[in-house]
Amino acid sequence: MADVTSSTKINSGGLRRRDFLATGAAALGLGITGFPAILRAQAAPVKIGLIHPVSGFIAFSGTQCRAGAEMAIADINAAGGIKSMGGAMLEAMLADSQGKPDIGAAEVAKMTEAGVNGIVAGYSSAISLATSQEAAKTNTPHIVDVGVSDQIVSRGLANTFRFAPGYGKVAQMAVANLDTINKAAGSPAKTAMIIHEESLFGTGTAELLTKQLPGIGVEVVEVIKHANPTRDFTNIALQIKSKKPDLIIPANYYNEYVLLARTLRQQRIEAKGIYSVLGGAASSYQFVKEFPEAAELIMDCNHWYDPTSDLALARRKAAEAKGLIYTYEVFLAYNAVAFLADAIERAGSADKDAVNAALAASTWDQHGMPYGPTKMVNGQNEGAQPVNTQVQKGIIEVIYPEEFASAKVIFPMTM
CATH class of the missing domain: 3.40.50.2300 (Response regulator)
Incomplete structure (x- = not known):
């Protein structure tokens, strides 16, 4: 059997393995500040599940939600990711509920098996009820972006939060x-x-x-x-x-x-x-x-954004520059992701209990909405209001x- 330590196999960085190991050994003697970039450990990504009806009779709204959520992920990553976790990047896990609650719940189960750290779903009230209930089985943080039924937040689920108002x-x-x-x-x-x-x-x-x-x-x-x-x-x-x-x-x-x-x-x-x-x-x-x-x-x-907010107007301009129509689905899904990311940042961890506690205690105000102060009561932001x-x-x-x-x-x- 060949000695793997003397192999000349080329690694992904283009170095021979023996040269790679030699370089690493030399760097260890220099201390961490001299460690070559190729060997620095990258912070593990934080996986965010996005479950929306991107096909079926409400596909337009579901697609708009997905676009807003992905915009938030891109903006957060461009700003340095989750800094309290060493700059961990957010990674989207995408699923299509097809406008059906049972499919939405099944997608949550798949995501939790794949190690998702938090979920944003699911546009409609019926889908949001199903996805949050499934996520509760593993205590996975679940942010409802649009679903307005108050049953979503009246069931005592410690993992479920809605930043926008209910009906x-x-x-x-x-x-x-x-x-x-x-x-x-x-x-x-x-x-x-x-x-x-x-x-x-x-x-x-x-x-x-x-x-x-x-x-x-x-x-x-x-x-x-x-x-x-x-x-x-x-x-x-x-x-x-x-x-x-x-x-x-x-x-x-x-x-x-x-x-x-x-x-x-x-x-x-x-x-x-x-x-x-x-x-x-x-x-x-x-x-x-x-x-x-x-x-x-x-x-x-x-739902509507605050037309007097510079932050809201800048986000609308950015969305329209991407060819999006700036509907409530876009900015509510954007805020759902940003709200979750802020909680992970403050928790300094993707630990589910820690993130849920951070969400419950949130006073996040970078939303550009015509809301009063953020105050979570049983998972509902009491400061949220329509216009x-x-x-x-x-x-x-x-x-x-x-x-x-x-x-x-x-x-x-x-x-």
């Missing part, structure tokens, strides 16, 4: 802001119809609004649920036309939202306002640019709260 907070602010808008205009809106998609997100939002709207003098005359996907909203539009509500309130994902809004325009259905709550397209420049007439004057209570936007002449303007507003509300709308 309880969103619905509360949506109703309060609508009350302000309506009263300022002389209370022209007295009735509403809610059109929502069938999953946990749409159903839960509709239930909250149905309970809260009568408290501000707005009667909910009908609630209509639709399937995912839905390719024709003609019948729903006719039902709206027959009821003649003052307000049309959609709560659905991007494709269905766009089709509903276009159908309302084509059918010339008049209302005093289209007032979205977590509208899948109402706060998206893709919708605004592709269908400006259908989007004009639509209001939305949703109200309105499309005005092709621009998505913030209209409430006033401290973040970039324009005055226009209400009632004219079709």
